[in-house]
Amino acid sequence: MIPSRLILNGRTIMKQNTLSFEKQLSDWCANTFATCFPDSDLSTFTLGVTPGKNEQFGDYQCEAAMKLSKKLRTNPRAIGQAFIDHAVLPGLIEKIEIAGPGFINIFLKNEGISIQLTDMLTDENLGLPNKGNNQTVLIDYSSPNIAKPMHIGHIRSTVIGNSIDRLYRALGYNVIADNHLGDWGTQFGLIILGYREFADHDALKTAPVEELERIYVESYNRSKEDGTWRDRAKAELVKLQQGDKENRALWATFIQLTLSEFNKIYKRLDVSFDLYRGESFYNDDLAKTVEKLEMAGLSEESDGALICNLEEDGLAVAIVRKSDGGYNYTTTDIATVASRTEEFSPAEIIYVTDERQQLHFKQFFHICKQLGIETKLTHIWFGLMRLPEATFSTREGNVIKLEALLDEAEARALEVVKASSPDMDETQQKEVARAVGIGAIKYTDLSQNPQSLVTFTWKKALAMDGNSAPYLQYAYARIASVRDKYATKFPGINPDEFPIKLTEEQERRLALKLIRFPSAVESAARLHRPSVMADYLYDLSQAYSSFYQNVPFLKAEQGPRESRIRLCTLTASVLKKGLSLLGIETPERI
RNA sequence: GCGCCCGUAGUUCAAUGGAUAGAAUAGUGGCCUCCGAAGCCAUUGAUCUGGGUUCGAAUCCCGGCGGGCGCACCA
Numbered sequence: 001m002i003p004s005r006l007i008l009n010g011r012t013i014m015k016q017n018t019l020s021f022e023k024q025l026s027d028w029c030a031n032t033f034a035t036c037f038p039d040s041d042l043s044t045f046t047l048g049v050t051p052g053k054n055e056q057f058g059d060y061q062c063e064a065a066m067k068l069s070k071k072l073r074t075n076p077r078a079i080g081q082a083f084i085d086h087a088v089l090p091g092l093i094e095k096i097e098i099a100g101p102g103f104i105n106i107f108l109k110n111e112g113i114s115i116q117l118t119d120m121l122t123d124e125n126l127g128l129p130n131k132g133n134n135q136t137v138l139i140d141y142s143s144p145n146i147a148k149p150m151h152i153g154h155i156r157s158t159v160i161g162n163s164i165d166r167l168y169r170a171l172g173y174n175v176i177a178d179n180h181l182g183d184w185g186t187q188f189g190l191i192i193l194g195y196r197e198f199a200d201h202d203a204l205k206t207a208p209v210e211e212l213e214r215i216y217v218e219s220y221n222r223s224k225e226d227g228t229w230r231d232r233a234k235a236e237l238v239k240l241q242q243g244d245k246e247n248r249a250l251w252a253t254f255i256q257l258t259l260s261e262f263n264k265i266y267k268r269l270d271v272s273f274d275l276y277r278g279e280s281f282y283n284d285d286l287a288k289t290v291e292k293l294e295m296a297g298l299s300e301e302s303d304g305a306l307i308c309n310l311e312e313d314g315l316a317v318a319i320v321r322k323s324d325g326g327y328n329y330t331t332t333d334i335a336t337v338a339s340r341t342e343e344f345s346p347a348e349i350i351y352v353t354d355e356r357q358q359l360h361f362k363q364f365f366h367i368c369k370q371l372g373i374e375t376k377l378t379h380i381w382f383g384l385m386r387l388p389e390a391t392f393s394t395r396e397g398n399v400i401k402l403e404a405l406l407d408e409a410e411a412r413a414l415e416v417v418k419a420s421s422p423d424m425d426e427t428q429q430k431e432v433a434r435a436v437g438i439g440a441i442k443y444t445d446l447s448q449n450p451q452s453l454v455t456f457t458w459k460k461a462l463a464m465d466g467n468s469a470p471y472l473q474y475a476y477a478r479i480a481s482v483r484d485k486y487a488t489k490f491p492g493i494n495p496d497e498f499p500i501k502l503t504e505e506q507e508r509r510l511a512l513k514l515i516r517f518p519s520a521v522e523s524a525a526r527l528h529r530p531s532v533m534a535d536y537l538y539d540l541s542q543a544y545s546s547f548y549q550n551v552p553f554l555k556a557e558q559g560p561r562e563s564r565i566r567l568c569t570l571t572a573s574v575l576k577k578g579l580s581l582l583g584i585e586t587p588e589r590i
Numbered sequence: 591g592c593g594c595c596c597g598u599a600g601u602u603c604a605a606u607g608g609a610u611a612g613a614a615u616a617g618u619g620g621c622c623u624c625c626g627a628a629g630c631c632a633u634u635g636a637u638c639u640g641g642g643u644u645c646g647a648a649u650c651c652c653g654g655c656g657g658g659c660g661c662a663c664c665a
Contacts, residue, residue, distance in 0.1 A: 046606085054609075063608060066645070076645075100609050101645060145665075182665060279665085305663055314593085315661095322663045329665050358594060359660055383595075384659075420628060436628090448603055452596060453658060459615095460602060465628060466614040467603075474628050482625060489625095523606085535604070538613080549621095549630040556625095590628075 020129055020518035021116055022060075025049045025106070028090060029062050036082045040072060049106060051516060058097075058105030059512055065102040076102025092116075110508065114500040116515040121496075121570050126577055127518040131525075132173030136344050139165050139175060141352040142271070145182035146258045146278070147191055147212040150265055150402040152456060153354070156382050159445045159583065161352035162271045163530035164380070166581045171525055176274045176344060180336070183255055183278030186326075187216060189237025192250050193229070194219030208257040268406055268438060270583055285335040286327040290320055293334075298370055308367055318363040333364045334371070341375050348376040350528070355381045355451070380528045382450035388457065405461065406438065412462050413437035413470075417590070424589070435585040436470050437462075443469035446582050447534035467538050469584050472575060475541040478548060479572040480588040485554060486565050495569070498562035506547040510567060513540045517574050521581065530582055537578045544571050 019027070026048030033047050047064040065079040072079060080098035087096060092112020099105050120127045141161020144150050161177075168175045194215035203211040223230040240247040259276070266272065290306065293299040299306050304323030308330075311317065318330045340349060351361060361379035368377060414433035421429065444461050448454075464470045486495075502508045513536075520536035523529075553564035576586045 048606095050606075050608090053605090053612090057609070061608090066608075069645075103609070185665070187664085303662075307662075316593085317662060319663050324663080326663085328663065332665090354659090355595070356659060357665085360665085362594095381595090386658085416628070420626095449596095452603085455602095457602090463602090463614085468614085468628090470628060471614095474626085478626055478629085485625065527606085531604090535613095542613085545629060546631090548625080549627095552625070554625040589626095 020127065020522060021515055022049065022051070022519035023129075023522075025060055029064065029104075032083055032087045033064060033068070036079075036086045037068075037072060042068065042071075045071070051512075052105070057099060057103065059108045060106040062104040062106065063102075065098075065104060069102070080104050108512075110502045113502060113508070113511045113515060117500050117511055117567070117570060120514065120517070121566065121573075126573060127515075128170055128521055129518060130172035131522065132168065132171050134172065134174050135347040136174045136176060137168050137348045137350065138178055138340055138344060138346040139168070139350045139352070140178050140180050141165070141350075142266075142273075143180040143182065143353070144262065145187075146255050147187070147209065147216055148258075149209045149213060150262065151399040152402055152405050152461075153385050153399075154402055155405070155441070156385060156445055156450065156454075157352045157354065158266075158269060158271055159442050160380070160382060160450055160530060162269070163446055163533070163582050164350065164352065164525070164528055166583060167521060167525040167530070167533065170521060170577075170581055176346070177272070178275040178277055178340075179273040181255075181259075181276060181278035184280040184283060184332075186237060187220075188240055188251055188254075189233040189235075190219040190223060191216050191254060192236040192240065192247055193233045194222075195250060195254075204257070209261045212254060212258065265402055265406070269442070270438075270585070279329075279332050279336075282332055282335040282339055285339060286331050289331055289335040289338065290327070292371060293320060293367070296371060298367065308363070310363055310366060313366060315363050315366060316359060318360075318367065329360065330364050330367070333360075334367055337364075337368050337373055337375065337377065338371075341373055346375060348378060350378045350380060352380045352382070354384050356384070357381065378528070380450075383453045385454045385456050388455055400456070405441065408458070409437035409441045409462055410434050411437075413440065413464070416464055416470075421590070428589070432587050432590050435587045436464070436473060436590060439469035439473060439579075439584040440464055442582060442584055443472075443534060446530040447538070448531055450529070450531070469579075470590070472537055472541050472579060473584075473586055473590050475544050475548075476572060476575045476579070476586045477588060477590045479544075479568045479575075482554065482568055483565070483572070489554065490561075493558075493562065495562040495565040498559060498566070500563045500566050501560065503560065504547075504551045506543070506551050507564065507567060510540075510543040510547045510571065513543045514567075514570055514574055517578065521578075524581075533578060533581055537575065537582075540571065540574065540578070544575075 029049055030042075030047040033042055045064065045067055047062070047068075049060040049062045052058045052061050065076040065083065068079055069076045077098055080102050083104055084096055084098065089096070092109055092115065094107040094109045094112075096104055096106050139161060141164075142154070142158040144154050165175050165177050191212065198218065199215055200211055203214075219229075219233065223233055236247060240251055255278075290299070293308065294306075299308050299320055301307075302309075302317070305319050306321035308318045308320055319328060320331045320334075321327055337349065340346060353361075358379065358381055365377045365379070368375075410433050413436040414429060417424070417429045417433045417436065421432070424432070440462055444463060447467065502511055516536065520533060524532035524536075547567075551564065553561055553568070556564060579586050
């Protein structure tokens with residue numbers, strides 16, 4: 001429970017506190033309700049505050065009176081009145097009132113808001129609480145297949161997973177980012193055979209992954225028509241699995257070639273992993289895993305295969321050992337969880353994949369539980385990306401390579417930069433175009449609910465105005481410019497020696513957005529939804545742009561000028577930090 | 591057949607069961623002698639359909655309609 005003197009004194013002690021401002025207000029509400037109704041158990045209710053949606057209804061609102069109405073057999077307005085009668089107002093609250101059916105509206109004092117702002121300004125973490133407390137969370141994302149180029153379908157797992165990674169780190173979790181590569185499986189028999197028979201070694205040098213894919217596709221097609229080819233491929237696979245030196249070496253080469261290409265893309269996307277443990281890493285655990293299942297009585301024979309029958313639990317049958325004795329992904333994933341749990345003892349393992357794998361994850365999560373693995377397992381899924389006319393398919397030849405997407409983004413951004421900053425030197429123009437182009441791509445993916453259908457269009461992916469990364473980057477760059485101008489025009493004055501005073505409407509609105517930053521980060525992480533963060537940042541930028549355009553600051557007199565410069569500084573810090581949580585850069589000039 | 595997801599302005603997206611459904615873009619009309627117009631201000635325009643639960647439903651439940659995905663040896 002929060003020591004309410006913290007806000008009763010009108011001052012929070014953010015740096016020593018693990019609670020965001022919004023959480024403190026919420027706790028204050030809950031405590032007040034507890035005082036009002038000491039005889040009732042209210043612990044099952046959420047009695048917190050939410051940011052006000054309409055200024056006339058206050059800065060924060062509490063809807064608890066209506067929710068408690070039934071339990072307390074009292075009408076909501078009477079509950080609200082009891083709340084007001086019992087409430088000891090913290091110093092930063094101006095007033096509270098009941099409105100409508102029973103909303104409790106909370107109005108903050110301007111000085112109260114200013115204190116929050118000042119606290120944020122002096123905290124290098126901008127008020128972010130340490131929620132993780134060094135608990136380990138393992139995040140499994142991106143996870144592309146070896147020997148296939150990444151196309152635009154891969155960007156979502158990579159970018160969304162990376163943002164969740166960043167959000168958790170920012171909240172004090174010890175994150176392990178693990179790229180669970182598809183580096184094992186029947187396709188390698190086909191690739192090895194194809195490589196031996198018809199590899200184009202020049203192409204392997206210039207575009208290795210494309211060539212490997214070509215080899216795979218051609219070999220696959222042959223295996224469908226030619227039984228001999230199929231048998232030979234299978235023989236190569238068996239040799240690989242039995243540890244044949246040559247095949248192992250080839251396999252290792254394929255991985256090396258592919259990874260070096262992937263790493264170029266990861267570098268462009270500013271994504272990095274702590275581990276690159278592919279499926280092969282767990283290969284030796286598979287037999288043991290199946291043994292455990294059998295011992296636990298969780299598996300049974302069926303048509304020559306070994307299965308886990310989950311039909312009683314409303315799930316389909318999962319095969320854990322094929323009739324030819326081979327293992328498949330359910331087994332690998334169970335082994336992976338066991339290994340990760342043993343090695344890292346994570347509080348949670350988070351998987352980020354597309355929607356097609358929902359059933360698979362439900363199945364193996366279920367089996368893990370039956371095996372007694374307590375680790376919290378979470379599957380974050382997102383909708384497949386498709387083209388307006390069809391889904392992607394290598395066979396249709398309508399895939400858009402990730403590399404091409406990034407190139408195009410940078411090229412289009414460069415046009416815009418050249419048009420609006422013709423005086424910038426060319427190196428810098430390119431550098432800005434890179435940050436802006438990549439930012440635009442990422443933002444498009446991160447700013448929407450991942451679970452809805454996504455249709456790829458160039459127009460959408462490369463949006464540069466309106467609700468887009470460049471809009472946020474532009475806001476940031478303008479502030480950077482203001483800061484520089486201030487320093488030149490008023491040398492020797494330290495804005496921090498002036499208090500923050502909120503006199504204009506636009507300043508107050510901006511300030512209210514700023515103090516919500518920590519709770520926005522918490523929500524985004526808790527819901528595993530980077531879009532919550534993106535929404536918040538866009539909201540903040542809109543508030544800033546409106547402030548910027550309508551309130552003079554460099555031209556204001558001393559006092560208000562410094563106060564506003566401090567608001568600008570804090571906005572810049574929040575934008576920079578917030579965008580970094582989306583993996584988006586903030587150039588000082590764009 | 592069974593299961594999961596989605597259906598909101600012309601278009602692309604928002605909205606922990608909360609007050610008058612927000613933005614962007616496209617359209618219309620304004621704002622650069624003034625801190626960066628990649629911007630700001632104003633304006634037109636939407637919850638697929640029929641029931642139900644609730645003080646209160648875009649949101650929850652049931653039934654339609656439309657779209658996507660998954661259901662035994664690919665991951």
